[in-house]
């Protein structure tokens with residue numbers, strides 16, 4: 001059984017989508033990040049960067065439990081475990097890893113900052129809005145060009161699509177219209193019709209809250225740091 005540490009956000013959605021697609025059994029462990037539960041010590045043992053998603057696979061390698069954080073690593077792990085959505089052929093596999101990394105290194109961070117300055121920042125900072133929205137538009141252009149010549153981001157439907165789709169799903173927050181990106185629209189609509197994707201994004205859907213944080217959510221999301229307990233032993237001064 002896989003425990004899914006989760007809250008309904010674009011990064012969170014990737015994992016129940018994959019679990020549903022792969023037919024892997026899982027149970028949901030909600031981590032309410034709007035109330036600061038991502039900083040609980042038990043969760044930090046699993047996800048030291050205090051972010052969802054994370055998993056604990058009770059039946060990990062060698063039959064012992066395996067904990068993982070970072071959605072890109074989790075998706076690759078689940079693909080390997082299920083033997084699905086990641087081709088064996090080296091060339092095709094690295095094409096998946098390439099587009100998955102494109103998501104985790106570009107789409108996630110840039111769309112995320114765009115959403116932050118449009119929907120979470122306490123005041124309007126035009127320079128930041130322009131910077132991240134322009135980057136978001138540029139990345140939509142990259143995806144649209146790719147999807148003009150390929151049905152999916154890699155060759156076949158894969159974990160790269162599952163990682164990227166949830167970010168296009170919340171495009172209203174980034175003020176993006178798909179009319180400008182017809183190939184992204186075709187891809188988004190096709191994937192959105194998959195029953196596993198619909199089941200994946202339905203997990204805790206009633207709790208989903210994007211943008212416009214209340215005071216408590218703002219403090220939980222942007223006001224906390226992890227403090228080091230204790231100090232490393234002092235070094236002897238050099239002569």
Ligand SMILES: N[C@@H](CCC(=O)N[C@@H](CS)C(=O)NCC(=O)O)C(=O)O
Pocket residue numbers: 009010011012033038050051052053069070071072104108220221
């Ligand atoms: N690179 C990470 C990003 C995960 C991430 O940013 N998670 C957000 C929710 S979408 C989170 O847990 N934020 C809580 C916090 O930063 O305290 C991944 O791909 O898993």
